[in-house]
Structures are given as C-alpha cells and as structure tokens.
Amino acid sequence: MMPSAVSDAALNNYINSYKDDVPVTAKWTDVGILKSLKSLEQIAKSGVYQKGYLGMDLDQATAYFTSGKSCLLLGGTWMPGGAFEADTKAGTMKFSPGFAVLPSVVTGAKSTFTPYYGDAFGVPTKSKNREWALELLRYSVSDEGQRIGVLEASGNFPAVTTVPKSAYTKIPKSVLDVLAHVEEYGAKSGWTSEVPGAYGQAFLNPLIQRLQEGKTTPAKIAKDLQAELLKVRKNGL
Template identity: 30%
Template sequence: MLSRRPSDPRRTSLSRVPRLAAGLAVALAVLPGLAACSAPGGSGPAAGASKTGGSVATNPATAGKVTLTEWDQNTDPATDSATRALNAAFEHKYPNVHIVRVSRSFGDLKTTLKLGLSSANPPDVVQVNQGYPDMGAFVKAGLIQPLDRYADVYGWKTAYPQQLLDLNRFSGNGRTWKTGNLYGISQTGEIVGIYYNKAQLKALGLKPPATLDDLTTGLAKAKAAGKLPLAFGDSDKIGAIHLFGVVQALTAGKSAVRDLVFGAKGASWTDAGTVRAARIISDWRKHGYLSPGWAGQTSDQAATQFGAGKSVFYLEGTWEAERVAKAMGAGNVGFTALSPTAGGAPVTEGGEGLAWAITGKSKHADVAAAYLNFLNGQKGMAQVASAGGLPALPPASYRPAPGTVNADVLNTWHTVSTQDGLLPYLDYTTPTFFDTLTSGLQELLGGRQTPQQFTKALQGDDAAFQKSR
C-alpha cells in the first residue's frame, strides 16, 4: 500500500444506493513493464458467462441469493466514491447478490480486522495491508486464502506486473514475503509527496520544492512570514510514518531503505542516514514548522487544514489529491516528490494500495473472487480514475487537465515509477514494526526520545524478528 489513508471512519454502510463518481479523470503513467499490461476482465470469462475454471464458478448469477460482506478502508473521497459506485453496479449486474459494506479508517481497520477475521461470522472480502504485520500474520493463521486458482481463471497474473503481484505474495506459513502464493490484488497505485499552495508559495517568492533542502528553506521562510509551514497530524499514528519515511528516503537513499525493509544482511536502522532523518523531523517540530496541536490532530484533519489555505505545505499520499482539489480548486494546489540532490531522480514511499483478499472462512469464495475481478477490472480501474483516484492499472484514455494537481500526480507517478524511485512503506518490516515505529515517532516528535534512542528501538525490533525466522 501500501495504502495509508487516515480518514475519519465511516462505520457501516449498505451499498444499495448508487453514488455516481465525480471529479477530474486522471490518466496515470505506470511502473516499469506495466504499459504492456491491462486491467483484469479483458482476458477473463465473458461477462455473464457461466464457466468453471477448475473448481471455480465464475458467474455469480448462478450462486443463488448471496449476502457478500466486504470491509475496506476506502474513506477518502475518490476511493469511497468509486467503491460505492462499483458495489452498486455489481448488485445491478447480479441482483441475487447483496453487498454489505463496512468502511473504516486505516487505523480502525488494522485494529479490528484480526478480531473480525477470527470471529464465527467473518466478512467475505477485506482489504489487507501488505507486509508482515497484517498479511503475513493472517496467512500464518489461515485467516485469508490463496487466490492463485482465481488468478489463473481471471487472468490476474498477466494483467498485473510481477512486481505488484509479488507485494501480495507470501509463503504458506506467513514467514517469507514476496514469494509463494498470491493472497490479494490491489486496485490503486500511490506515492507520498508534497502538496503545496501555489498562491502562498508565489507570495513567499519560492518555486515548488525539488529537494529536501528546498523544502526546508520553504518551511523556514513560511515560518518567518508568520504562516503555518506544514499541516500535520498524528493522533491516528499515520502521519508521522510518512513524514519520517519521505525524509529517510532522501537522507539514507533508496538502496539502504530497501535493504532495511526487506531484511538484507548487514542493514541497520541505526545508520547515519536514518538517524539524520529522525533528527531533521525532530528539528522541524522544535522550529514550529508543524501544526500546533499536531498530536491531537489526524492526518485527515491536517488535509482539511491545508485545503482551507491555512498552511503552505502538506505531506501525504496521492489518495488525498481529490480532497484538496475539491477544497482549493484543482489548479490552485500542486504536488511533487523530492530528489536527494538537485537534478536527481525523485525517491519516495509508494507502490500499490491495500490488497483485496478473500477470507479463509468465506462461504461464498467464488462470488467474492468475481467481485474482486469486477472491482479490479477495466471498468473498476476507470471508475477509480474518473473519481480522481490513482488506479493500479490505469486506463490509457484518461488525461488530467494541464496545470491541475491531478496532472501533477500523473507526472510525479510517472517520474518516480519509471526512474526506480518507489520505496516500500516502513511498517512492512516486521510483524510488530508498525507499533514500534508509530509509538517511537510520537516519542521522538514529542521530545521524549533522541534520534539515537528512536532508531535503536527500530533496530531492536528488526533484529529480534530476523533472529526468530
């Protein structure tokens, strides 16, 4: 996800009422090798066909009356709109299927998902965060099931590039990531970058930041001018992950970050680049660059703060593009990713959104698989794009209006992905790393830990996991 959307939770909703997707259509450049791929659906069974691939029934119309329960964290405007519209479209196509949607914030989903999957009546379809903390743990416990038989029937293995498929793979015992069985498919792509208020930047005599030094200069000038430099919130324990991750990518470098997250021998979270990143964001807090009261504010509230014109910058993922575009006007806000040096290639966190997975106890696995294929097919990807989102397999026909934040998202995604600048999210590292990282960042930014103490705790978590494998 890779998806990291800390939006206000919209608890439970029934998707019987259609909600048309709105917003600027976005065309998205893709990861290397993706241009030759197309969304699922085209190579799968014909619409409405009653076919069976092995033991897979591909036509939900023949399943009788089915209630399909799905849990997601698509609470940002673009993916919420797309999910509502697609659920309604699926129900219209298959009137015998009723979808019950439970939509929660990313943090709430992480908190409740394991309990929900372990219950006597779990949902059928869920969004699962990649990496060891969630997907690996659920695979180990048998709470989600392999999708390889469905991938073969619906053509997912040829539709998606290998590098995206691998992020949703695990060995059957949940101990080895990026290999083994396929446990999910992802609907969206994403990168984390810097949103900026064009008018306020111009008033400060600044250009859009291209490097970490540029951003630091911009933060200082904004503070000196009496403006809030960076809208920021971390009460949901999400915002600081991105703040630290974006800076670490620039100070430690892409090779070091990949080695750390993927457990390469000799990699250490106490390296100079990682310690420097911790020191930089700690200094930003000391200098007053972050929102006052940031510890009691969510990232979603920070987005609202930025959208209301109360800050010059906002650091977050592409999933917030539609929210800020609606608040400010798509032409009044920009988006970019930073490079380690002037003229260099940008590097940042990103990849694909949370994986759609089928639970181990689902009584309607074949219907659930058809639903996944519908969400992630050509029409599903087009729906995400038309709602202002970033589909994992973007339709070639969509183009954003020049000069808008959507065009910036397209251009930045293209530049980062085609120049090998996508880095994994840090919380993938170990089964307990999300908790260690988020609690440590709150201590660091609260002035209760030094950068050295913070990074030492990260290293201790990683070392304990590597020893246990």
C-alpha cells in the same frame, strides 16, 4: 526522506530483512537513517508545524489546510479527488494546491515520490462465497473496474498499467503533476507500506511522535528499530 537517504540495495534490505531467511546487510543505526530521523526532529523543533498538531487527526489537519490556515499538508494523491474536491465544492477551499517532495537529507541526491501500498483486498479463507469474492477481485483489477471504480469514482490512478491514458480525464492536475515527476525521477517504496503493520507503523509511529515531542532522540530510535528487527527475526510477528 528515508528512500533517498539510503542506497537501493539498503532500502530493499530494510524492507525484507525482518524475514529470518534474508541476511541483514543494512542496519537501522546507519548514517542515512540517522540523518532522516534528525531531519524530522529539526523540523519539529523549528516551529514549522501548527500549534497542537500532535493532537490532530488527518481530517482535522486536512481541514486546517483546505481552509487556508496552513500552507503545507503531508498527504497523498487520494486527496485531490476526495477531500480537496469536496471542500472546493463546499466553498471552504479557495485555491488550487500543487505538490512538492521533501528534500533529500543527502547532499546532491534527488528526492523521489514515495508511494504507499497500504490498501489491499483479500478473500477470507473460510468465506462462504469465495468464487464470487474472487470474481469481484478480478473485476476490480480489470480495465473496466479500474476505470469506473478508481478513475471516474475518485480521480485516482489505476492499479494496472493497461488502462489507456486517454481515460485519465477526471484526474486532477496536481495528481498528473505527480505522475510527471515519477516518470522523470522515479519512485521508491515507503518502508512502512511494504512491511507488516505490527513491525512497521505500529512500532515506529509512536517513536516518531515521541521524537516530535522531544522525549527521545534519533540515536535512541535507531537502536530501538535495530533491536525490534532482531526480535522479529528471532520470534516472528
């Protein structure tokens, strides 16, 4: 919701303003953030989620969906080639899911797909085999490495744009539908996947859970986020 609730310039500032050399031009108490938080609060209060959802992990929630006990799952494009495929083969998933984006909280604004950039590879600075590790990284992002390790192994999109679309033979239709949506409407980064985890997910997720439990308010979360931003800018991570 957040990416379509604020301007592109504001989103870019939210992503980068934790750095003390980037001026703060977008505040967490701004209207787009408050609207997004209020929408999350309203969804939780309306009874959309299944009973006990706050105590479920991802695997439990996925199983609840694939077995037909819930009609929507907040998930990602890794699921069709993973859990969905496995449960379909096991016979516990008997339908072909589509996908939808959450509606924008701003009237007239188009909702965009929000990619998550959380997975990354790195080489320890004290590794005894750095050259071999770097060679593995180079192969991983090569066309062949992406075709074999990403497309064919899991049915996911490659991380590079040089793999021809003719190789996309094992990507599920629902994932191709996501690609078509992105090509038409674009995509905007998710804030928690762009900023350091200690500043993003680790701080925000507990606040969202408290919001869903009715133990805090959108205005309080917005103030907490603004205070955390100023704290990180002053003291670092």
